[in-house]
Amino acid sequence: MTIGDGPARIVVISGGDAFVRRPDAKSAQRIGRLIPSGFTAYILGYDPATRPSAEELTAATADFMRERTGPALLAGISFGGFVAMRVASLAPELVRGLVLISTAHRFSAEGRVRVAEQLAAIERGDLDAMVRPFIGLFRRRRLNLAVRLAMWLRRGSIGLRMNDPEFVAHMLKMALTCSDAPMPAVRTPALILLGERDQFFDVAAARETAAGIAGARLVTFARETHMLAIERASAVRQAIGRLNR
Numbered sequence: 001m002t003i004g005d006g007p008a009r010i011v012v013i014s015g016g017d018a019f020v021r022r023p024d025a026k027s028a029q030r031i032g033r034l035i036p037s038g039f040t041a042y043i044l045g046y047d048p049a050t051r052p053s054a055e056e057l058t059a060a061t062a063d064f065m066r067e068r069t070g071p072a073l074l075a076g077i078s079f080g081g082f083v084a085m086r087v088a089s090l091a092p093e094l095v096r097g098l099v100l101i102s103t104a105h106r107f108s109a110e111g112r113v114r115v116a117e118q119l120a121a122i123e124r125g126d127l128d129a130m131v132r133p134f135i136g137l138f139r140r141r142r143l144n145l146a147v148r149l150a151m152w153l154r155r156g157s158i159g160l161r162m163n164d165p166e167f168v169a170h171m172l173k174m175a176l177t178c179s180d181a182p183m184p185a186v187r188t189p190a191l192i193l194l195g196e197r198d199q200f201f202d203v204a205a206a207r208e209t210a211a212g213i214a215g216a217r218l219v220t221f222a223r224e225t226h227m228l229a230i231e232r233a234s235a236v237r238q239a240i241g242r243l244n245r
Contacts, residue, residue: 001028001045006038009069010240013061013087015078015102018045019171020131021162031077033233034101036241042069044080048163051170054178058086065094073243074188075099077229078200079171082178085209089184097243098190098213101236102198102228104205105183105212111200112179119172122165130168137199138227183212190216191243193236195224 012031021027023045035041044061046052052060061083065072074095076084081103088095107115114133121129162168190213194206203220210218219239221228229236 001043003028003032003041003043004035004037004039006040008039009042009072010035010039010099011042011044011061011065011069011072011074013074013076013080013083014043014045015080016171016175017078019048019079019163020168022048030230030233034075034229034236034240036237038241042072046171048167051167054082054086054174057083058090061087062091062094065091070094071096073097073099073240075101075240076103077101078103078226079175081105082175085184085186086178088186088188088190092186092188095188098186098188099240099243100190100192100206100209102194102201102226104192104194104201104209105179106205106208107176107179107200108198108202108205110202111198112176114200115172115175115179119169119176122169122172125165127162127165133199137225139195139197139223139225139231183209186213188213191239192216192218193221193228193239194218195221195226195228195232197223198226198228200226 014031017027028043031043071094074084074087081100084098084100085105088098118130118133192206192210194201194203196203206218210216221232224232
């Protein structure tokens, strides 16, 4: 999906929501709020008809940039950060700058447990339990209440909005494998944006990521959670915009 028509180009690799659920207009709109004026954004998701490896996703993203955008900013949201870092390592000539949003090169201990719980739930066919780790992720209480209500209203029918469970399980396993692997060698300037209360990637992991990338800058947001890109979209958009000056 393409958003905007500005001269600057940014490729955005979506987070896990894009492989857990079928894409919809709201998902695209949420990512669109992160894109500053003056940019054309290319939003990449995941094809549920495939079972790609991390290496295949990396190569496919690099090929897309080579053919469609040329050198551009590359942003990865949550799981997308794993792929973005690998693209920057594989094809640094294509990545003018790397933006890592609510992500790092590895999960926190809490994050790894949450993902493992999701994987176990989907493998036993318990879709309600699979989405349970998403309850309570927002900073704002009213948003958490809205998510809880929505899940209660849709109990028993969650599978209708999800991608194929085998595909979701495959992607969750890939996320754990990426987290356990050595950090990719990245030489591209990087900006890391993380909520201090992120439930999947903590500040310690983000600091390790920043320390492993020469010239990387880590910006943390007090009290914010894994939903930083939704609850502080304006701040994320401004930070990305400053990279293009």
